[in-house]
Amino acid sequence: MVTEAIRKKVDKLREEIEYHDYRYYILDQPEISDAQYDRLMRELEKLEEQHPELRTPNSPTQRVGAPPLEEFEIVRHTLPMLSLANAFDEAEAREFDKRVKKFLETSSDVEYVTEPKLDGLAVELVYERGQFAVGSTRGDGVNGENITQNLRTIKTIPLQLIRKESPIPERLEVRGEVIMQLKRFRELNRKREELGEPLFANPRNAAAGSVRQLDSKITAGRPLEIYCYGIGEVRGRTFKTHWEILQTFPKWGLRTNPNIRRCRNIGEVIE
Numbered sequence: 612m613v614t615e616a617i618r619k620k621v622d623k624l625r626e627e628i629e630y631h632d633y634r635y636y637i638l639d640q641p642e643i644s645d646a647q648y649d650r651l652m653r654e655l656e657k658l659e660e661q662h663p664e665l666r667t668p669n670s671p672t673q674r675v676g677a678p679p680l681e682e683f684e685i686v687r688h689t690l691p692m693l694s695l696a697n698a699f700d701e702a703e704a705r706e707f708d709k710r711v712k713k714f715l716e717t718s719s720d721v722e723y724v725t726e727p728k729l730d731g732l733a734v735e736l737v738y739e740r741g742q743f744a745v746g747s748t749r750g751d752g753v754n755g756e757n758i759t760q761n762l763r764t765i766k767t768i769p770l771q772l773i774r775k776e777s778p779i780p781e782r783l784e785v786r787g788e789v790i791m792q793l794k795r796f797r798e799l800n801r802k803r804e805e806l807g808e809p810l811f812a813n814p815r816n817a818a819a820g821s822v823r824q825l826d827s828k829i830t831a832g833r834p835l836e837i838y839c840y841g842i843g844e845v846r847g848r849t850f851k852t853h854w855e856i857l858q859t860f861p862k863w864g865l866r867t868n869p870n871i872r873r874c875r876n877i878g879e880v881i882e
Contacts (some may be wrong), residue, residue, distance in 0.1 A: 731790035784843030
């Protein structure tokens with residue numbers, strides 16, 4: 612029998628672990644040692660083993676992976692995940708600025724947000740009332756593949772949003788890029804070479820191939836991380852600017868690139 616005290620203990624442990632994941636993976640400011648973290652995780656694992664009815668898909672213990680799938684289900688994006696156009700030099704950037712001003716019917720400076728372009732796999736994370744519900748690939752922009760089980764294994768993706776600093780929307784669709792750092796890519800390839808396994812051509816292929824595994828336990832063993840850069844549909848919250856979105860993400864535990872910048876005009880963008 613599951614008592615109320617046990618339920619509260621499980622909830623408290625999950626909240627503590629998610630908090631320390633946030634401190635470690637998002638803020639890079641851990642408050643406890645690895646040994647202390649492991650003790651919390653083992654305590655939660657033990658309680659869930661004793662009371663399997665309390666185990667949930669978004670429990671921190673489920674980041675190790677789930678049983679393999681036969682195939683990926685198709686997910687239709689509420690709003691299309693479109694690709695970005697390129698500007699290869701200053702002239703093209705200034706021409707883009709002119710088109711923006713014409714569209715906005717203004718001659719005043721237009722503010723821009725800049726951030727590095729990362730080469731990985733574009734994904735969408737859907738949160739329902741703060742809980743991670745569905746994760747999918749960009750696919751063709753309209754339809755993607757359901758890779759929820761795989762994304763749950765990535766430590767930099769919060770399974771539940773932090774509620775302390777900013778109200779949580781009823782539904783939040785987050786767009787981000789799953790990547791593999793170059794150092795970790797080289798280490799992965801070195802291990803694969805030692806095992807006689809085929810090497811990945813580049814970090815992008817390694818990230819994409821790792822995320823699109825039917826066996827999420829394989830994904831769990833790969834050094835993946837995410838940077839969030841935008842939104843799709845949002846219910847229960849409004850934003851005035853893209854910059855506001857990016858400033859709010861970390862308050863919810865969503866990781867953004869540390870090199871994002873707000874520029875007052877196209878000149879600052881080019882600089």
